[in-house]
Structures are given as C-alpha cells and as structure tokens.
Amino acid sequence: MNANWTWHGGGIEAAKRHFGGEDWIDLSTGINPHPWPGAAALAFDWQRLPDPEALAQLEAIAASFFGIEAGHVCAVPGSEIGLRLTGMLIGGPARHIAPSYRTHGEMIAGSVPAGADTASGQGGTLILANPNNPDGRTIDAAAMRALLRRRGPDGWLLVDEAFADADPAASIAASVDDRERLVVFRSFGKFFGLAGVRLGFVVAPRAIVAALRERLGAWPLSAAAIAIGTAAYADTGWIDAARARLPKDAAALDAMLMRLGFAPTGSSPLFRLIDVDDAQALFDRLARRAILTRPFAEQPRWLRLGLPADAATLARLEAVLADG
Structure with missing residues (x-):
C-alpha cells in the first residue's frame, strides 16, 4: 500500500496518477465537505x-x-x-x-x-x-x-x-x-x-x-x-447551522453503511471507521472508481470514510460499496 494514503488523509493527486479516472471524490481526510463560504469574498493586502x-x-x-x-x-x-x-x-x-x-x-x-x-x-x-x-x-x-x-x-x-x-x-x-x-x-x-x-x-x-x-x-x-x-x-450563524447539519449527514452515512452490512464506529460526525475482511481490497475497489478513502498499513481491516458532501455523493459511494 502506497504511503501516500496510509500516512494521512489526502494524496488525491497521487491517486489520480496511480488509478486514473476523473471526477474524484476525496473521503480520505475527515474534513467538513461543506466549507465556510466566506473565504472567497475576502480580500488581502499581499504587500x-x-x-x-x-x-x-x-x-x-x-x-x-x-x-x-x-x-x-x-x-x-x-x-x-x-x-x-x-x-x-x-x-x-x-x-x-x-x-x-x-x-x-x-x-x-x-x-x-x-x-x-x-x-x-x-x-x-x-x-x-x-x-x-x-x-x-x-x-x-x-x-x-x-x-x-x-x-x-x-x-x-x-x-x-x-x-x-x-x-x-x-x-x-x-x-x-x-x-x-x-x-x-x-x-x-x-x-x-x-x-x-x-x-x-x-x-x-x-x-x-x-x-x-x-x-x-x-x-x-x-x-x-x-x-x-x-x-x-x-460567523455564529454558520457555526450553529454546521453543528446541526453534520450529525444528520453522518446519520445518513451510517444508515447506508448498515444497509450494506458494515458496522460504522465513532462519534465524530466528520468520519466513520469500518472493519472489513480486506480493507486494502476495498480501498482499491473504491479508488478504481475514483473514490479515495483512508487505509491503515498497521490495521489491514480498517478503512476510514469521510463525510460525503451530498446525496449524489452518498449514492455513488453506496453503489460502489454494493458492487462487491
């Protein structure tokens, strides 16, 4: 397993080079897929x-x-x-x-x-x-x-x-x-x-x-x-809304995983860990369909999934997981 993916989340560019494909979904990092929206409107004096x-x-x-x-x-x-x-x-x-x-x-x-x-x-x-x-x-x-x-x-x-x-x-x-x-x-x-x-x-x-x-x-x-x-x-309004939304999105991910026979663990709404017979094989299957997850070299049964950004992303993940 390439250390680009087992050391920490990310490595999406390395995944593109290794597996090919387009329209990648990065579920490897445990980062909120609904970012604070105000950054693009800010201006900085770089001098x-x-x-x-x-x-x-x-x-x-x-x-x-x-x-x-x-x-x-x-x-x-x-x-x-x-x-x-x-x-x-x-x-x-x-x-x-x-x-x-x-x-x-x-x-x-x-x-x-x-x-x-x-x-x-x-x-x-x-x-x-x-x-x-x-x-x-x-x-x-x-x-x-x-x-x-x-x-x-x-x-x-x-x-x-x-x-x-x-x-x-x-x-x-x-x-x-x-x-x-x-x-x-x-x-x-x-x-x-x-x-x-x-x-x-x-x-x-x-x-x-x-x-x-x-x-x-x-x-x-x-x-x-x-x-x-x-x-x-x-931005307290955005913070309150994010705290309300993330657990609901995590519950939707949990429900999908349990429908397919996986048992998600963890109380952080930004990621879930699943235990499978061969996590590397599942990582490879997902990556060949342009979905990057987080494997662990020292724990060959573990795969961590970040939170999908929307219903379409969740459905795409479900389709690949079900296609075993």
Missing part, C-alpha cells in the same frame, strides 16, 4: 506584513469560541506544528494513546503507546486525541479532568481536539489554567472545511504560550489565514 493587532484579534475571537481567556491562546500555522513545538517544550518521557495520529508518537522523543487501561491508571505525560482518530472514540469532559488529576506532579495532559468543534461538549479547553499541566490543541481546517488555510491553536498556560511565541517569531501566520480565521469564528 503588507500581517499586523500584530490583527493576529491578537484572531486569537481573542478564537479564545471566546474555545471558552478561555485570550492570554492562553497561541495561533499556529496548523495544529500539527503546534503539537511538535509543544512536544519539544515539554520534553521528558511521555505516553501516547494508540491508535491515533502518528504525530503524537513523534512530538516527544521517547513516547511509547499506551492502552486505555494504562492511560487511566498511570501518571506522567500523556498525549491523546479527543475525539480520537481514526475510531472516533470520545471521552467526556469529567473523565478527561480525572485523567489530568492522575498525571502526577511532573506529568502533562496534552489533548488534541482537532475534531472537537462539531460537538464541543467533551472539550476541556476551558480547564486550561496557569496552575494546570494541561495543553489543548485545536484545528481550524477540519470543522470549517478549509484545511489549506493551515491554521490551528495551542491553548496552554501562559508560560507555554510565551515560549511558543518566541519560537514562532514575529509573523507566524499569513494575512489570509488571519482574516479568514477571524471572520469564520465570528
């Missing part, structure tokens, strides 16, 4: 460096969205960069929940996988995603705070909430405090459907925020990322 005041405004409006004071929020050019930089700052031994993002295993040297039983009973620094990728498992906020209390005097809880925006009930971003060894990472591109903006946030104690700013330098984001993020987080 000026981004204003610090504009960056501060973005962080303030994002902080309000996360339910935390602005001083605890640092904007970064994508949450993955935030994860890696924070891992360098925290250092020391760490565990990460697996399966999850590969970045979690790389962000702190010496981190090792931990099962759910280990995570609940052992101290030290712990890295996890909530909701988790790729299985969509969600831990409620009370249980997450219990995990934080178990970290001990030297451990940190580092929580990747890249998929939390669709249903923020489990988020513990509001629990970040200078007295807590807690860092939360948020992604803009997934919920707002604009991954190419490369915008994310680290929600952390002020000392971590200050250290991140020092490493990021004076202009960490483009003018476009600042303007798009600021306007999108202020």
Whole structure:
C-alpha cells in the first residue's frame, strides 16, 4: 500500500496518477465537505506584513469560541506544528494513546503507546486525541479532568481536539489554567472545511504560550489565514447551522453503511471507521472508481470514510460499496 494514503488523509493527486479516472471524490481526510463560504469574498493586502493587532484579534475571537481567556491562546500555522513545538517544550518521557495520529508518537522523543487501561491508571505525560482518530472514540469532559488529576506532579495532559468543534461538549479547553499541566490543541481546517488555510491553536498556560511565541517569531501566520480565521469564528450563524447539519449527514452515512452490512464506529460526525475482511481490497475497489478513502498499513481491516458532501455523493459511494 502506497504511503501516500496510509500516512494521512489526502494524496488525491497521487491517486489520480496511480488509478486514473476523473471526477474524484476525496473521503480520505475527515474534513467538513461543506466549507465556510466566506473565504472567497475576502480580500488581502499581499504587500503588507500581517499586523500584530490583527493576529491578537484572531486569537481573542478564537479564545471566546474555545471558552478561555485570550492570554492562553497561541495561533499556529496548523495544529500539527503546534503539537511538535509543544512536544519539544515539554520534553521528558511521555505516553501516547494508540491508535491515533502518528504525530503524537513523534512530538516527544521517547513516547511509547499506551492502552486505555494504562492511560487511566498511570501518571506522567500523556498525549491523546479527543475525539480520537481514526475510531472516533470520545471521552467526556469529567473523565478527561480525572485523567489530568492522575498525571502526577511532573506529568502533562496534552489533548488534541482537532475534531472537537462539531460537538464541543467533551472539550476541556476551558480547564486550561496557569496552575494546570494541561495543553489543548485545536484545528481550524477540519470543522470549517478549509484545511489549506493551515491554521490551528495551542491553548496552554501562559508560560507555554510565551515560549511558543518566541519560537514562532514575529509573523507566524499569513494575512489570509488571519482574516479568514477571524471572520469564520465570528460567523455564529454558520457555526450553529454546521453543528446541526453534520450529525444528520453522518446519520445518513451510517444508515447506508448498515444497509450494506458494515458496522460504522465513532462519534465524530466528520468520519466513520469500518472493519472489513480486506480493507486494502476495498480501498482499491473504491479508488478504481475514483473514490479515495483512508487505509491503515498497521490495521489491514480498517478503512476510514469521510463525510460525503451530498446525496449524489452518498449514492455513488453506496453503489460502489454494493458492487462487491
């Protein structure tokens, strides 16, 4: 299996070259297929460096969205960069929940996988995603705070909430405090459907925020990322509508999969994981019909499906899945 597709979502151009075909559907990424529509109407002055005041405004409006004071929020050019930089700052031994993002295993040297039983009973620094990728498992906020209390005097809880925006009930971003060894990472591109903006946030104690700013330098984001993020987080009408729509679309995907005998798992409305006898064969069958999904080299029975954009896309996916 080509690493273009098993390392992370995307790789649509490589898929076109490898499989041929036209009119591709990309279900590999877990990104909202209904993107925030205001980006195209925004204009940017590409001759000026981004204003610090504009960056501060973005962080303030994002902080309000996360339910935390602005001083605890640092904007970064994508949450993955935030994860890696924070891992360098925290250092020391760490565990990460697996399966999850590969970045979690790389962000702190010496981190090792931990099962759910280990995570609940052992101290030290712990890295996890909530909701988790790729299985969509969600831990409620009370249980997450219990995990934080178990970290001990030297451990940190580092929580990747890249998929939390669709249903923020489990988020513990509001629990970040200078007295807590807690860092939360948020992604803009997934919920707002604009991954190419490369915008994310680290929600952390002020000392971590200050250290991140020092490493990021004076202009960490483009003018476009600042303007798009600021306007999108202020669009509460679109946010409310998206939070209402995504679970309904996910329920339609679930119903289709169950009609065909698949058992979808996960509570994140932006993707579903299915377990099949030969996921690579199913991936290939879909790809030869110009539908890209997300396989996993280490889990040959797993295939992750992003949310189809509309009824026609859902019907096309169903037709290929049924043609076995």
